[in-house]
Amino acid sequence: MFESLNDPVDVLTAFVDGAMRPIRFRWQGRVVPVRQVTGQWNRREGQAVLRYFAVQGPHEESYELCFDSRGPRWVLNRAWSGPA
Amino acid sequence: MILLVDMDAFFASVEQLHHPHLRGKPVIVCGDPTRRGVVTAASYEARPFGVRAGMPTAEAKRLCPHAEFVEGSPRKYVEKSLELLEMFLTYTPDVEPFSVDEAFLDLSKLGERGATREAAVAMARTIQQRIADEHGLGASIGIGPNKLIAKMASGVNKPRGLTVLDEEEFRQLFWPQDVQELWGVGPKMSEHLKRLGIRTVGDLGRAGEPMLEQSFGAVGVHLKHAAWGRDQTPVVPYHEGVDPKSMGHEVTLPEDSREEAFLEGTLLRLADQVARRLRGEGFVARTLTLKLRDFRFRTITRQKALTVSVDDHLAIFEVAKALWRANWKGEPLRLLGVSASGLEHKGEGEQGELFVQDDRKKTLQEALDKVRDKLGEASVVPAGSLMHRRDTGHVPFGAMKRKDGRTRRAGPEGAAGAQAPITREGAASQVKRTLRDQKRKGS
Helix, strand or coil, X not given: CEEEEXXXXXXXXXXXXXXXXXXXXXXXXXXXXXXXXXXXXXXXXXXXEEEEEEEECCCCCEEEEXXXXXXXXXXXXXXXXXXX | CEEEEEECCHHHHHHHHHCHHHCCCCEEEECCCCCCCEEEEECCCCHHHCCCCCCEHHHHHHHCCCCEXXXXXXXXXHHHHHHHHHHHCCCCCCEEEEECCEEEEECCCCCCCCCCHHHHXXXXXXXXXXXXXXXXXXXEEEEECCXXXXXXXXXXXXXXXXXXXXXXXXXXXXXXXXXHHCCCCCHHXXXXXXXXXXXXXXXXXXXXXXXXXXXXXXXXXXXXXXXXXXXXXXXCCCCCCCCCCEEEEEEEEEEEECCHHHHHHHHHHHHHHHHHHHHHHCEEEEEEEEEEEECCCCEEEEEEEEEEEECCHHHHHHHHHHHHHHHCCCCCEEEEEEEEEEEEECCCCCCCCXXXXXXXXXXXXXXXXXXXXXXXXXXXXXXXXXXXXXCCCEECCCEEECCCCCEECCCCCHHHHHHCCCCHHHHHHHHHHHHHHHHHHHC
């Protein structure tokens, strides 16, 4: 099941051709490499734009990261913690 | 010819696309799965277990306990919907977004005489292929000479189906079917028709027009035409823009409640959301509707026509509260909703304000709107609306309690985002709002 987290995380980010892409992030003391970005979408909160990324880790586990331009900061929005 | 592109199990499919481990598994999109609510969408893998949209989440858990229950994110689906609309526009400029996961494409103006049946089929196949290749999603497409037939054809063969019908083929296929299968005939009208001895679409097609008119007014004649597969409703391209007919919000309560302060606080929050949307899009409303659903799932709606138009939350709240007081018998309530209709552009036909605001109030309202435009909806809210947050899960302004009781940090969703209910109607309205915003900014 997915767990809602909203945990601040450090994210190594690449900017290629004007597009932003998370490469790896540090969460709970470990580094999670991003194997694949499987989805992207944006949401506005007032004037701020929140950029969301659905990503897969090395073991095909799923995460949703969010870049909040107000910080700027990265947040791990939710993670799939295995079957319910 | 007209195409209706209907995305297959759209919300659940987008979740499966974003989270590959969910592919091939039953996925149920809902609100916060730890709280009470209803199923917004179910993947095709969940449907054989009897799970359907609109069903209480608790019932879906009983029917399909091994399903993955995913909290939906409206913006995720809205963005995908807008991407798809962009793709449809490469085929024809006449695209009408009918809902968040359905769009009509009018091919009748292509070429000198419009697209032929064969050309429409070829285009539909290309669109299906592109939706699969470029977006990783499935769509069913219906093709017909009008919107009614295209819409009904799209449901004949799902998922990833392609069905073409002309009027004659429409009648052959649908006349033997239950009258409720006809687009526009809901459960109540179906019951009414059956009391008149009209059980099938064919019965409706053969029914006498005077009898239908006597029972249903002008709608009766329209129904008979629909049964024959006749429909003259135009495809309204979104670049021409269509003003919304109504704006509303509703919420399923965390638990059935008869607590007056809590219900009143919830009504105030709903009134505030409706008022913000009205002002945000430059509308005022002349009719307000309250919706109540009790613990037995009995739903009532009550309307009040206003002598003057309104767009501020207190005015809407006062009317909604009066309707609630007049119609609530004290039974535990499950759902509350407030909506505004009879919309007019602000400044058009306004005769004054029901609840006279002095300049200071207006200035305050404008200032508060500016704060929320800049910092987000949860930055300033009416104090009375916080009453509904008295219970366990939510603490205002961005902090939420974890299941273990600790207060968790504010997330980017914020407190308001976390509570926003996910509904198909809400997502559809976001698509249309985004398109209207784009049009406003473009003009």
